[in-house]
Amino acid sequence: MLAYVFWHQRARDFPANEYESSLLNFHDYFNKKAKIEGYLGSLVVKVDHVPWIEGEVYEDWYFIETSKTLDLLNDIILESNDIKAVHDSIAKIARNGKGGLYKLLNGEQLSPSYRFGYWISKPVGMRYEDFYTEIKPFSQNLWRKQLAMGPLSEFCIFSNEYFKVPEKYFPVYQQRILLYSSVLS
Numbered sequence: 001m002l003a004y005v006f007w008h009q010r011a012r013d014f015p016a017n018e019y020e021s022s023l024l025n026f027h028d029y030f031n032k033k034a035k036i037e038g039y040l041g042s043l044v045v046k047v048d049h050v051p052w053i054e055g056e057v058y059e060d061w062y063f064i065e066t067s068k069t070l071d072l073l074n075d076i077i078l079e080s081n082d083i084k085a086v087h088d089s090i091a092k093i094a095r096n097g098k099g100g101l102y103k104l105l106n107g108e109q110l111s112p113s114y115r116f117g118y119w120i121s122k123p124v125g126m127r128y129e130d131f132y133t134e135i136k137p138f139s140q141n142l143w144r145k146q147l148a149m150g151p152l153s154e155f156c157i158f159s160n161e162y163f164k165v166p167e168k169y170f171p172v173y174q175q176r177i178l179l180y181s182s183v184l185s
Contacts, residue, residue: 002101002104003103003143004097005059005101007059010094013093029086030042030077030083031182038064038072042061043181043182044060044061045058047117049172051153052098053096061112067146070101098152100145102156107158109183112143112156113177113178118151118165118174119153123153141158
């Protein structure tokens with residue numbers, strides 16, 4: 001299971017409620033209209049911050065079976081006039097977009113909807129086998145970045161309970177509010 005994650009902010013000129021309404025309208029419309037092989041649905045969370053964008057941020061998680069599905073997602077947005085129109089209504093009031101591809105290593109698909117996020121990095125020089133062994137006690141919902149796309153943390157862990165992550169993993173703590181979730185069957 002993979003997820004294309006897209007971080008973005010609203011342009012300052014637009015009220016949060018208008019931005020969120022357009023964003024959720026797009027996800028709802030897209031999930032009802034887009035019939036794409038390998039597309040499993042999406043969710044949207046509002047987060048207090050991420051290290052790569054200053055200020056309040058929205059995260060869109062698009063769940064996919066394989067990276068091939070990314071091309072199909074992009075194509076349908078560009079080629080389907082009705083989906084493109086709904087997409088463009090949110091795109092024109094968004095700014096600071098960044099994206100990344102993450103793979104679920106263990107845990108639940110919907111874990112990005114949980115209340116707390118922990119973005120972590122493997123310490124320099126540490127073997128991956130040792131890293132996975134050390135973080136096992138607190139990594140029940142672990143995602144790992146695929147490829148080297150952007151200035152994003154390599155790992156993220158989600159939980160409904162707050163806990164402390166050892167400093168050697170350079171944790172970035174995040175509070176999260178679920179705004180939308182639709183997993184397709």
